[in-house]
Amino acid sequence: MSDLYFTTDLFSQFDRLHQQMATLFSGLPSSIRSDRLSAFPQINIGTTDDTIDIVAFAPGIAPSQIDVSIDKGMLTIAGERAGVTSGDAGDGNERTRRYAQERFSGPFRRTIELPQHADPDKVEARYVNGCLHISIGKRESSRPRAINVQ
Template sequence: MPTLLRNPDPAFATLSAEVNRLMNDLTQPGARGYGLAPAADILETEAGFQVVLDVPGLDPAAIKLDIENDTLSVQADRKQPALADGATLHRSERRFGTFFRAFTLPKTVDGAKVEARYDAGVLTVTLPKREDAKPRTIAVQVK
C-alpha cells in the first residue's frame, strides 16, 4: 500500500511556502534579500588595472576607499530617503544600507598612485602598475 503524505496543519504549508520564497530571494541576483554588494568588473591593461562598480544613487562623498595589505576595500552607505508627510509606501524594491566589497590586489599595483572617479552612478578605481612591473621591450643587439 502506498504511503499517503498529508499536511494536517495548513499553517505549515504557509510557513513552508514563505521559507521557499525567502531562500529563492536570497539566491537570486538582484532580488530584495540578496544584499547590497554592487556588481563589479575588473580590467587589466599594460598600464594597470581598473575596478568598475555600479553604485547608482550614492553621494560620492559617502564612498570610502582603502588600500591595506594588498586589499582594495570599497564601502558606502545608501540612506533611505524619508517619506513625505502623509505618504504610504506600498512597495519597496530599492536597497538601502551599507555595502562592502574587498578585492585582493596583485603585487604589481602601485598603491600610492591609485585614483577613483564617480560618473553617472559608476565608480571607477584606477590602479596603475609599478614601473618595474610594466612590460617592456628589449632590443637585441647584433655584434
C-alpha cells in the first residue's frame, strides 16, 4: 500500500472549481419557470397581509388592449403593443428607413404562477401611467390571525 501525497490542497482546488462553475452559470435562470431576461412586460411582485400585488410595466398600451385572466392558479397578462412606423419616429420624414429598433412591438403574453393562498375571486386591475396594477386578495384561511392563549 502506498501513501498518496498531493502537492496542492485538494479542497482548495474543489473550492476554485465551484467558484468557476458558479461564474459560468450565473446568467442562467434559476428555475425552469423563469422567463427570459427580456420578457415583456417586466413585473414586480409583492405581498401584504391581505393581498398579492403585481405591477406590470407596459407603457404605450391602451388599457383596452390588455387582457388579464386567472386560470388554475396562473395569472396571464396578454395584449399587443403597436409598432412604430418610420413617420412616427419623430424625424418628420416618412422616407426614413429604420436600421435599429430597441422598442418591442407585437403581441405579448406573460404567465405568472400564483401562490396557493391567492383568491381568484378577489382580483382588481387598473392601468395608471403605463403601469398595470393587479391586486389579488388572499384566502381568509391564509391570513395571519392572533390566537388567544387560555
